[in-house]
Amino acid sequence: MLNVGMIGCGKIAQLRHLPEYDENPRCAIKALYDTVPERAAEMSGLFGGTPYPSIESILADPQIDAVSVCAANAFHASITIAALDAGKHVLCEKPMATSLEDCERMVAAAERNGRVLMIGHNQRFADSNRVARELVTSGEIGSILSFSSNFGHSGPEQWTGQSNPWFFDRNVALFGAIADLGIHKIDLIHFLTGQTAIEATAIVETLDKKFPDGNPITVDDNAFCILRLSGGAIGTVRASWTFYGQEDNSTRLYGTKGVLRIDDDPEYALILEKKTGECIRYEIGKILTNEEQLAGKKKKSGIIDAFADAILDGTKPISAGSDAIHAMKVVFGALRSSMKRETVVL
Numbered sequence: 001m002l003n004v005g006m007i008g009c010g011k012i013a014q015l016r017h018l019p020e021y022d023e024n025p026r027c028a029i030k031a032l033y034d035t036v037p038e039r040a041a042e043m044s045g046l047f048g049g050t051p052y053p054s055i056e057s058i059l060a061d062p063q064i065d066a067v068s069v070c071a072a073n074a075f076h077a078s079i080t081i082a083a084l085d086a087g088k089h090v091l092c093e094k095p096m097a098t099s100l101e102d103c104e105r106m107v108a109a110a111e112r113n114g115r116v117l118m119i120g121h122n123q124r125f126a127d128s129n130r131v132a133r134e135l136v137t138s139g140e141i142g143s144i145l146s147f148s149s150n151f152g153h154s155g156p157e158q159w160t161g162q163s164n165p166w167f168f169d170r171n172v173a174l175f176g177a178i179a180d181l182g183i184h185k186i187d188l189i190h191f192l193t194g195q196t197a198i199e200a201t202a203i204v205e206t207l208d209k210k211f212p213d214g215n216p217i218t219v220d221d222n223a224f225c226i227l228r229l230s231g232g233a234i235g236t237v238r239a240s241w242t243f244y245g246q247e248d249n250s251t252r253l254y255g256t257k258g259v260l261r262i263d264d265d266p267e268y269a270l271i272l273e274k275k276t277g278e279c280i281r282y283e284i285g286k287i288l289t290n291e292e293q294l295a296g297k298k299k300k301s302g303i304i305d306a307f308a309d310a311i312l313d314g315t316k317p318i319s320a321g322s323d324a325i326h327a328m329k330v331v332f333g334a335l336r337s338s339m340k341r342e343t344v345v346l
């Protein structure tokens with residue numbers, strides 16, 4: 001049995017971590033903490049476990065084996081490193097941290113303490129992406145020549161239900177759409193292709209979002225990235241908080257033998273179009289949109305089960321900190337590229 005502590009009891013804890021720990025017969029939610037104590041108390045009423053008075057009190061409890069870090073971005077690194085040094089396994093939400101040095105310190109802390117560190121790159125666990133990766137690996141689309149991957153919706157105001165969420169504040173979030181949404185797609189491209197980005201050319205800007213006083217938000221709301229991968233493929237990753245219509249969570253991989261269309265068709269989560277003209281449509285579940293999650297539609301992301309399996313069975317973590325760091329390097333490289341108005345070697 002894995003005894004778990006929840007640090008940060010906001011939206012992602014409520015909609016993903018707590019329900020999925022609750023559903024896993026090998027996990028028990030034992031401790032909850034949030035800087036807003038009523039939130040931890042409310043979640044304790046719904047999912048069990050005891051509200052603790054501080055992060056330190058959770059980390060000092062020898063009964064707690066693992067923690068989920070679901071606080072705002074600026075706090076990820078310090079909480080994660082403290083938890084690993086206290087001997088806990090950690091599932092930390094994305095974006096991993098707000099500096100590359102902190103990402104490296106997190107991975108080093110996991111290694112020196114012999115603990116599992118996973119990052120919330122849950123798109124790796126979606127059926128469509130998992131099967132797509134198998135098809136790429138088995139050579140169904142040949143060598144990948146190019147790709148495009150988009151993640152855009154109307155912004156974190158809808159997700160949090162607040163007109164001025166912390167996501168807009170550079171001091172707490174550090175980055176906007178690029179690391180809120182783009183990080184998922186950068187990591188996904190690494191996962192699907194088995195390659196890593198080696199070069200980035202990007203424009204990362206604030207096009208529309210404003211604070212209630214009318215001033216632009218202090219993080220980006222749009223990111224346009226052109227990436228070159230280690231295997232030679234070139235493609236785009238686009239992240240946006242200003243898609244004021246239907247959410248776009250789509251990816252296409254273009255290979256020498258065909259095309260894979262992932263989550264870009266209203267009916268089929270995965271379509272393989274072969275150069276020969278053959279088209280295979282896969283009957284697998286689509287990834288949940290933010291809107292569907294907020295409306296209470298349930299579908300396991302799978303990341304909590306994988307975290308528990310990695311700790312209890314010693315299985316290889318699928319979204320380990322040591323993998324996530326490569327995607328974070330691309331985020332920081334894209335920001336540098338945008339600032340300098342030039343292509344950056346990663």
Ligand SMILES: NC(=O)c1ccc[n+]([C@@H]2O[C@H](COP(=O)([O-])OP(=O)(O)OC[C@H]3O[C@@H](n4cnc5c(N)ncnc54)[C@H](O)[C@@H]3O)[C@@H](O)[C@H]2O)c1
Nearest residue numbers: 008009010011012034035036070071072073075093094120
């Ligand atoms: N994997 C995903 O798809 C996904 C989706 C949404 C959010 N997230 C990430 O999850 C994290 C939390 O986002 P959210 O949407 O739940 O935000 P949220 O604002 O709903 O929740 C954050 C919670 O953390 C608490 N908090 C803030 N600082 C804290 C601290 N130092 N210690 C303990 N609690 C603290 C807040 O009071 C709040 O309850 C963010 O980093 C976000 O990027 C990931």
